[in-house]
Amino acid sequence: MDSQVSKQDDGNNGKKNKNGGQNGGNNNNRGGPPPAQIPRFREYTPLTETVATVFNQAEHRGIFNYPPVIRTPTNKRDNTKYCRFHRDTGHTTEECRVLKDEVERLIQRGQLREYVRGANQQPRQLAQPVARPQPQDNHDLEARSLWHPHTDAIVVTLRTAGRKVFRILVDNGSSADILFKSTFNRMNLVGVKIDPTASSLSGFTGDSISSEGILNLPIELGSSPCQHIQAVDFVLVDCPSPYNAIIGRPTLNKIRAVTSTYHLLVKFPTVGGIGIL
Numbered sequence: 001m002d003s004q005v006s007k008q009d010d011g012n013n014g015k016k017n018k019n020g021g022q023n024g025g026n027n028n029n030r031g032g033p034p035p036a037q038i039p040r041f042r043e044y045t046p047l048t049e050t051v052a053t054v055f056n057q058a059e060h061r062g063i064f065n066y067p068p069v070i071r072t073p074t075n076k077r078d079n080t081k082y083c084r085f086h087r088d089t090g091h092t093t094e095e096c097r098v099l100k101d102e103v104e105r106l107i108q109r110g111q112l113r114e115y116v117r118g119a120n121q122q123p124r125q126l127a128q129p130v131a132r133p134q135p136q137d138n139h140d141l142e143a144r145s146l147w148h149p150h151t152d153a154i155v156v157t158l159r160t161a162g163r164k165v166f167r168i169l170v171d172n173g174s175s176a177d178i179l180f181k182s183t184f185n186r187m188n189l190v191g192v193k194i195d196p197t198a199s200s201l202s203g204f205t206g207d208s209i210s211s212e213g214i215l216n217l218p219i220e221l222g223s224s225p226c227q228h229i230q231a232v233d234f235v236l237v238d239c240p241s242p243y244n245a246i247i248g249r250p251t252l253n254k255i256r257a258v259t260s261t262y263h264l265l266v267k268f269p270t271v272g273g274i275g276i277l
Contacts, residue, residue: 039101046117094225154169160220184236228268
């Protein structure tokens with residue numbers, strides 16, 4: 001299994017966590033609850049979107065029960081495919097049978113109704129469906145699970161050089177992509193070349209911090225079929241930080257990203273459609 005870096009989440013205070021409740025000051029939690037047993041189905045309700053799209057758009061609501069880890073040895077899997085629901089390799093999010101079952105389970109509980117094909121279609125085996133007001137538009141849909149007003153930052157988890165790196169700040173105000181040295185040491189990357197540089201970074205207080213070099217690492221953005229892999233020139237910095245890394249304007253501009261702090265989302269174009277973080 002790939003190593004994981006700092007599995008604490010983003011520390012936001014505006015979103016419900018994955019257990020469906022609030023967690024002190026960490027309500028906008030992108031981590032998941034302990035794995036739960038997900039029932040299996042033989043028939044599935046027709047959807048207006050793919051299951052991968054449904055998961056990408058609804059994950060932040062905190063309604064999904066995440067599956068146990070994949071037991072198949074990594075050397076017997078297709079490691080070119082990544083499932084955001086399992087958070088592991090072996091198959092794509094769209095191919096995930098467990099995710100299909102989880103989406104069907106939620107539909108039968110009266111949730112995710114906006115993705116059910118047919119305005120009058122009722123979820124299977126649901127005697128009294130829960131009536132929910134339909135959102136006015138996609139913006140309402142993406143923001144309605146957040147507590148407003150909020151002042152939270154966009155903090156995401158990305159696979160970086162094959163490692164899951166948690167607590168990555170997406171910062172439009174940063175003129176550099178930054179990897180903190182404490183994170184780099186925990187990633188245990190062997191043979192990575194660090195190019196020396198004489199540049200330094202300055203904050204809004206005017207203080208300067210010397211960098212320890214620049215290293216090029218790939219990051220995985222989004223999930224199949226709307227996935228993009230981008231090589232990033234990280235500036236290596238040795239200083240304390242509540243985050244493990246910062247994705248700044250250089251990478252955001254390269255992937256043509258649009259960020260929304262109101263929705264706590266990042267969207268970017270890919271060959272397969274619009275990717276979402």
